[in-house]
Amino acid sequence: MSVVAQAVVGxxxxxxxxxxxxxxxxxxxxxxxxxxxxxxxxMLLGAFVFYSLVTGGRPFLPAVLVTMITVAAFSAVVYVLIxxxxxxxxxxxxxxxxxxxxxxxxxxxxxxxxxAPLSLPDVVSTRAFRILGAVVQVADIVAVVMAVTVVAAxxxxxxxxxxxxxMNAVADNATLAVHLGISSARIATVAWALAGGTxxxxxxAFSLRSAVDPVGVANIGLLAFPAIILGGLGSVxxxxxxxxxxxxxxxxxxxGIGAGWVDFVSFALMLGFLFFxxxxxxxxxxxxxx
Amino acid sequence: MSRPHRxxxxxxxxxxxxxxxxxxxxxxxxxxxxxxxxxxxxxELSGATSAYGKTLQQGIQAYVDEVNAAGGINGHKIKLTALxxxxxxxxxxxxxxxxxxxxxxxxxxxxxxxxxxxxxQPVAVRNKVPLxxxxxxxxxxxxxxIGPDNARAATPLFEAAKKVTGKSxxxxxxxxxNTLTDLALAKDVQAKAAGAGIQLATAQEIDLMSTDYSxxxxxxxxxxxxxxxxxxxxxxxxxxxxxxxxxxxxAPFVWLDGTANxxxxxxxxxxxxxxxxxxxLVQPDxxxxxxxAYINAVKSKIKDSSTLMGLNDGEAxxxxxxxxxxxxxxxxxxxxxxxxxxxxxxxxxxxxxPGIVDAFGYTAxxxxxxxxxxxxxxxxxxxxxxxxxxxxxxx
Numbered sequence: 001m002s003v004v005a006q007a008v009v010g011x012x013x014x015x016x017x018x019x020x021x022x023x024x025x026x027x028x029x030x031x032x033x034x035x036x037x038x039x040x041x042x043m044l045l046g047a048f049v050f051y052s053l054v055t056g057g058r059p060f061l062p063a064v065l066v067t068m069i070t071v072a073a074f075s076a077v078v079y080v081l082i083x084x085x086x087x088x089x090x091x092x093x094x095x096x097x098x099x100x101x102x103x104x105x106x107x108x109x110x111x112x113x114x115x116a117p118l119s120l121p122d123v124v125s126t127r128a129f130r131i132l133g134a135v136v137q138v139a140d141i142v143a144v145v146m147a148v149t150v151v152a153a154x155x156x157x158x159x160x161x162x163x164x165x166x167m168n169a170v171a172d173n174a175t176l177a178v179h180l181g182i183s184s185a186r187i188a189t190v191a192w193a194l195a196g197g198t199x200x201x202x203x204x205a206f207s208l209r210s211a212v213d214p215v216g217v218a219n220i221g222l223l224a225f226p227a228i229i230l231g232g233l234g235s236v237x238x239x240x241x242x243x244x245x246x247x248x249x250x251x252x253x254x255x256g257i258g259a260g261w262v263d264f265v266s267f268a269l270m271l272g273f274l275f276f277x278x279x280x281x282x283x284x285x286x287x288x289x290x
Numbered sequence: 291m292s293r294p295h296r297x298x299x300x301x302x303x304x305x306x307x308x309x310x311x312x313x314x315x316x317x318x319x320x321x322x323x324x325x326x327x328x329x330x331x332x333x334e335l336s337g338a339t340s341a342y343g344k345t346l347q348q349g350i351q352a353y354v355d356e357v358n359a360a361g362g363i364n365g366h367k368i369k370l371t372a373l374x375x376x377x378x379x380x381x382x383x384x385x386x387x388x389x390x391x392x393x394x395x396x397x398x399x400x401x402x403x404x405x406x407x408x409x410x411q412p413v414a415v416r417n418k419v420p421l422x423x424x425x426x427x428x429x430x431x432x433x434x435x436i437g438p439d440n441a442r443a444a445t446p447l448f449e450a451a452k453k454v455t456g457k458s459x460x461x462x463x464x465x466x467x468n469t470l471t472d473l474a475l476a477k478d479v480q481a482k483a484a485g486a487g488i489q490l491a492t493a494q495e496i497d498l499m500s501t502d503y504s505x506x507x508x509x510x511x512x513x514x515x516x517x518x519x520x521x522x523x524x525x526x527x528x529x530x531x532x533x534x535x536x537x538x539x540x541a542p543f544v545w546l547d548g549t550a551n552x553x554x555x556x557x558x559x560x561x562x563x564x565x566x567x568x569x570x571l572v573q574p575d576x577x578x579x580x581x582x583a584y585i586n587a588v589k590s591k592i593k594d595s596s597t598l599m600g601l602n603d604g605e606a607x608x609x610x611x612x613x614x615x616x617x618x619x620x621x622x623x624x625x626x627x628x629x630x631x632x633x634x635x636x637x638x639x640x641x642x643x644p645g646i647v648d649a650f651g652y653t654a655x656x657x658x659x660x661x662x663x664x665x666x667x668x669x670x671x672x673x674x675x676x677x678x679x680x681x682x683x684x685x
Contacts, residue, residue: 013504
């Protein structure tokens with residue numbers, strides 16, 4: 001087993017999980033200019049719903065689908081019942097309100113399942129493959145497949161479907177889109193549903209690698225922020241690219257300097273990007289005509 | 291002003307002065323509390339580490355209910371006040387002030403995080419109230435450990451490594467968390483390994499915030515160890531274990547202080563995982579007096595009290611056994627018992643709780659109560675005692 005080869009595999013897998021959380025951030029930002037702090041909460045919810053389903057005897061694939069649909073529906077309902085009213089005021093208020101939502105979700109999950117980490121049974125094969133000196137587990141492959149499938153599907157939807165084109169219109173100019181008869185509330189509802197669903201998948205992918213762990217999920221939710229800033233806040237593809245880039249930098253730091261420097265470098269990088277290139281690597285710089 | 295009025299004023303002034311003197315005597319006295327002993331909990335009842343704080347509270351509450359139902363200690367019941375520090379140092383310090391001054395407690399249990407115990411220390415010293423901390427990083431006359439001290443675990447870990455491998459000089463990989471006590475342990479492991487006959491092939495630090503363990507796991511695999519010693523959280527253990535097993539290494543894993551996270555292994559089928567703990571795990575069919583009393587005390591309070599995992603979840607056993615031991619110290623202390631008097635009794639305390647700990651006690655020089663580590667082979671929800679090891683000492 002080569003340390004570098006294994007670090008590359010770790011980068012791809014962890015970057016994929018960051019990407020899965022990050023696409024939700026990107027969708028919500030595009031639809032409403034809201035920076036959601038609740039993605040970690042939805043991720044946690046997804047991990048625990050999945051845990052309930054698989055420990056209740058559901059097979060892997062149906063459990064994934066039911067989890068994704070449940071959390072997506074819940075996320076959409078939360079938007080319609082609560083956030084549509086807040087969003088009517090301003091994006092900043094909605095962003096702040098998502099902090100409250102994250103707290104509520106974490107507390108609710110804690111009441112239902114407790115806050116101790118829970119172990120998942122072997123719902124995917126425990127087989128592993130050796131590729132170029134690295135060991136690749138089936139759980140790793142599942143996480144990468146999930147991320148690539150989700151990002152590819154979202155890119156196709158955004159480019160070629162009616163709803164995708166409407167979402168693009170709202171992202172480009174929300175006011176003009178409304179004048180053209182596009183319901184921004186409906187677009188935001190769809191974005192919230194998609195963001196909830198992708199966060200649930202991230203929760204599953206992360207839990208398959210270790211355990212259903214509230215602390216670990218919170219860490220992923222937090223580290224997804226530097227990832228999306230690197231990739232570009234409004235870019236779905238950029239979220240995955242940013243995730244992979246951040247995970248790669250973290251592993252390089254871990255091997256080259258030491259584990260204690262990983263968080264410092266991650267967040268310093270985020271600050272650097274916000275200062276010098278706030279649109280990230282793949283985001284669109286906003287031009288304001290005076 | 292007439293004489294009777296003056297007399298009344300004098301009496302009031304004397305009463306007020308008396309009250310002031312009593313208050314100035316500080317916390318730690320239950321003389322003014324109406325016939326009860328006052329105990330406090332200042333723990334992580336919300337936030338990321340609440341699983342530990344809540345189970346600690348359950349264990350302590352179970353003992354308090356048990357003793358109160360039997361008429362109390364020295365005929366006086368215990369009043370337990372629990373405050374949540376949320377894992378924050380500022381709240382830990384503020385709660386200690388509140389418990390010591392407003393609630394006049396004579397002991398404060400809790401502080402799962404050593405940083406919170408450190409934050410509470412100056413307040414406890416000022417008010418002369420013993421702090422019974424699950425995790426303590428520094429020595430202090432008023433701080434008493436009630437949890438495992440990983441910094442003392444190097445020698446027991448080496449003994450465990452030899453036991454599970456059957457070798458006198460096992461090639462060892464060591465993985466540790468970057469907390470204060472684990473960093474001290476890592477230093478000790480690296481300093482003492484060669485002298486103990488251990489071939490330390492690699493030592494890997496993993497941050498608590500880490501989301502990817504692949505590079506450290508690869509270094510463990512590359513070392514081709516006979517045994518992996520690990521001090522980390524349940525998810526941390528599982529991540530490294532899965533990675534190492536996927537690479538085809540079947541070396542035994544010895545997990546230091548694994549029992550607070552025992553539920554992490556509930557679905558494990560790996561037969562080569564061992565967990566070390568400072569107390570005997572309570573089995574559902576336990577016959578020893580102390581373990582049976584624990585099961586009776588907690589069965590209405592904890593979920594799943596009929597299973598090994600449920601009974602030993604988090605810090606419940608630790609809460610119960612420390613409360614029971616402190617109850618013995620209170621009995622010797624009499625009533626009332628100030629915080630200072632309790633501290634003196636604790637420093638003489640030597641007890642055992644059959645089926646949980648063979649020995650638990652402090653001295654004036656050493657506020658660490660455990661004399662042993664217990665090494666268990668854990669497969670799913672089954673744990674088998676493999677060996678009892680001496681506790682070791684701190685460097």
